[in-house]
Amino acid sequence: MINPKAKLNPKLFDEDVEKFPIRNGFGEGILIAGETDSNVVVLCADLTESTRSDGFAKKFPERFFELGVAEQNMATVAAGLGVSGKIPYITSYATFSPGRNWEQIRTTIAYNDSNVKVAGHHAGISVGPDGATHQAVEDIATMRVMANMKVFVPCDSIEARKVTVASAKIWGPVYLRYAREGTPVVTTNESKFIPGKAEIFWESKKPQVVIIACGTLVHSALLAAKKLEKEKIGVIVVNNHTIKPLDEKTILDVVKKTGAVVTAEEHQVIGGLGGAISELLAKNMPTPQEFVGLQGVFGESGKPEELMEKYGMGVRDIISAVHKVIKRK
Amino acid sequence: MEPLHEKKLKHLEEVANRVREGIVDMLFEAGSGHSAGPLGMADIFTAMYFHVLNHDPKKPNWPERDRLVLSNGHICPVQYVAMAYAGYFPIDELSTLRKLNTRLQGHPHRGALPGIETTSGPLGSGLSQAIGMALASKLDKKKNRIYCMLSDGEHEEGNHWEAVMFAGKNKLSNLTAVIDRNNIQIDGDTESVMPLESLRDKYESFRWNVIDVDGHNIERFVDAVFEAKAIYERPTVIIAHTIPGKGVSFMEKDYKWHGKPPNKEEAREALSELRTLGRRIKSEHE
Numbered sequence: 001m002i003n004p005k006a007k008l009n010p011k012l013f014d015e016d017v018e019k020f021p022i023r024n025g026f027g028e029g030i031l032i033a034g035e036t037d038s039n040v041v042v043l044c045a046d047l048t049e050s051t052r053s054d055g056f057a058k059k060f061p062e063r064f065f066e067l068g069v070a071e072q073n074m075a076t077v078a079a080g081l082g083v084s085g086k087i088p089y090i091t092s093y094a095t096f097s098p099g100r101n102w103e104q105i106r107t108t109i110a111y112n113d114s115n116v117k118v119a120g121h122h123a124g125i126s127v128g129p130d131g132a133t134h135q136a137v138e139d140i141a142t143m144r145v146m147a148n149m150k151v152f153v154p155c156d157s158i159e160a161r162k163v164t165v166a167s168a169k170i171w172g173p174v175y176l177r178y179a180r181e182g183t184p185v186v187t188t189n190e191s192k193f194i195p196g197k198a199e200i201f202w203e204s205k206k207p208q209v210v211i212i213a214c215g216t217l218v219h220s221a222l223l224a225a226k227k228l229e230k231e232k233i234g235v236i237v238v239n240n241h242t243i244k245p246l247d248e249k250t251i252l253d254v255v256k257k258t259g260a261v262v263t264a265e266e267h268q269v270i271g272g273l274g275g276a277i278s279e280l281l282a283k284n285m286p287t288p289q290e291f292v293g294l295q296g297v298f299g300e301s302g303k304p305e306e307l308m309e310k311y312g313m314g315v316r317d318i319i320s321a322v323h324k325v326i327k328r329k
Numbered sequence: 330m331e332p333l334h335e336k337k338l339k340h341l342e343e344v345a346n347r348v349r350e351g352i353v354d355m356l357f358e359a360g361s362g363h364s365a366g367p368l369g370m371a372d373i374f375t376a377m378y379f380h381v382l383n384h385d386p387k388k389p390n391w392p393e394r395d396r397l398v399l400s401n402g403h404i405c406p407v408q409y410v411a412m413a414y415a416g417y418f419p420i421d422e423l424s425t426l427r428k429l430n431t432r433l434q435g436h437p438h439r440g441a442l443p444g445i446e447t448t449s450g451p452l453g454s455g456l457s458q459a460i461g462m463a464l465a466s467k468l469d470k471k472k473n474r475i476y477c478m479l480s481d482g483e484h485e486e487g488n489h490w491e492a493v494m495f496a497g498k499n500k501l502s503n504l505t506a507v508i509d510r511n512n513i514q515i516d517g518d519t520e521s522v523m524p525l526e527s528l529r530d531k532y533e534s535f536r537w538n539v540i541d542v543d544g545h546n547i548e549r550f551v552d553a554v555f556e557a558k559a560i561y562e563r564p565t566v567i568i569a570h571t572i573p574g575k576g577v578s579f580m581e582k583d584y585k586w587h588g589k590p591p592n593k594e595e596a597r598e599a600l601s602e603l604r605t606l607g608r609r610i611k612s613e614h615e
Contacts (some may be wrong), residue, residue, distance in 0.1 A: 041468075063384040065464065073491035076454045080398075080461020083439065083447060085469070088461075104454055104488065112439050 020184035025160025027052030033168040051091040075104040082114030094120030094136030095281025124266030125299035134300040141271025143175035151243040155218035162193040198247040213264040224318035269293040288328035290321035345375040351410035357596035365573035365586040367407035382590040386416035400455020401480035402436035453486025482514035496538035511573040544569030586598035
């Protein structure tokens with residue numbers, strides 16, 4: 001059952017649950033961060049509206065910089081601002097930033113320990129009709145591997161707002177991952193959000209498997225949990241919004257309880273959330289694990305929900321991963 | 330920055346020669362590293378650290394300081410020697426270049442050594458970072474100036490031209506870029522590897538103020554820096570025409586010295602030449 005302490009959206013299982021793009025939370029959060037701290041600045045590479053930076057640009061024009069289609073310059077200009085007392089947010093689609101400018105982020109932001117926040121938008125294949133060129137499915141891996149970098153993947157627009165506001169107060173390089181499409185609202189304003197702390201959203205009485213999810217797949221994981229309950233399969237669902245640093249204690253606790261893990265993410269199954277969890281478990285508590293995510297292929301054009309089904313990231317896929325991992329126990 | 334008197338100029342020229350000696354010493358000691366670029370930029374780095382920069386080596390984090398951003402990090406030996414002589418850290422430490430646990434990384438790292446404004450090595454990203462610093466100074470209404478030292482070869486990087494475009498658009502007059510125009514890169518002459526000329530026309534078309542100088546004429550270089558300070562509405566680039574390996578005759582204008590250090594015999598020969606000012610005086614070391 002839903003963990004009452006998580007104070008989730010009571011309508012989250014309804015057909016007409018409200019859906020908002022996760023990126024909207026960036027737009028709201030960056031305004032709050034900008035009002036709270038006058039050192040917050042935003043850099044954009046010709047995608048001001050679709051990254052939801054337009055509100056900030058309008059309200060704080062002197063602290064908004066348009067760089068044109070130049071993601072490498074955006075990252076490195078931000079690096080200079082970040083070592084000069086500013087808190088720059090660089091915004092673009094995640095395939096371009098942190099995709100195209102990966103080395104600049106590595107050298108001038110991460111190694112340089114510059115106080116830059118990388119906001120990667122349109123992450124995952126749910127970007128839809130734009131096709132695989134615009135679907136970032138490697139960004140968690142490429143950011144997670146960098147020393148000094150912290151990585152956050154919010155599960156809905158409310159959590160996206162909270163993580164955006166929180167990130168301004170976290171010193172140093174941070175990667176924030178936002179999805180484009182309308183995503184069911186899972187959390188509420190009252191839900192706890194603590195950077196670095198994984199939250200239990202669902203816990204059955206006798207859980208046999210823990211589903212650890214992030215981003216858009218948190219809602220799908222909860223839908224799966226509800227269906228599995230009817231089959232009398234108890235699970236725990238963890239919202240793991242902080243990929244790095246990983247909340248090792250919470251994860252090891254729930255894995256100990258269940259002895260089987262399914263990870264679910266809108267990302268390649270290599271190097272992302274699933275990779276992070278398996279690294280932790282290999283070191284501390286080797287446990288059977290199934291990986292829901294993109295299985296080493298590129299996406300394509302299509303409607304978001306069609307793509308999620310075709311590429312193995314639907315509710316059905318989470319359920320079959322649970323069945324599979326139970327057999328491996 | 331005060332005007333440059335004759336006595337000060339003479340002093341700077343002497344310091345520049347000592348900087349060259351320091352570069353040869355430390356590169357020989359390290360056993361790897363770049364020779365030609367650092368020697369070619371010895372006059373300019375001396376001018377920067379001993380005359381141009383408004384800085385305090387004892388307070389490397391002073392917020393109002395001028396910033397010197399080294400974009401082509403591989404010539405850091407010249408920066409390290411100039412910084413040590415200026416008082417940022419003990420001169421003895423120069424012998425630790427490129428060795429385990431050193432603060433003098435093979436390519437400079439901001440976190441390692443106070444006074445290094447940014448980490449560099451991968452080319453083409455320094456000007457953007459200097460731009461970020463210039464924007465921050467403008468937002469904070471600071472009067473300090475940002476200097477960015479560039480190589481010519483790194484003008485082949487796309488990132489650099491993104492930065493050039495952006496600085497022109499934003500009229501960053503508190504930013505001065507200095508190009509070490511020595512015409513060499515690892516694979517040969519820049520104009521055969523990838524022609525860069527006309528650098529002047531390129532920068533002017535991106536709305537920069539352009540000044541060409543002899544990079545070994547400290548007086549002329551300081552004049553150019555003064556001129557840059559007087560130009561509003563545009564960033565300035567000083568194209569400093571230098572001789573790679575300057576001061577060591579067998580290294581001068583030979584691209585093979587771009588990326589290697591002298592061996593024992595070569596180092597002795599180079600130091601002897603520097604200490605005798607090109608054999609014009611008798612060395613007391615011989």
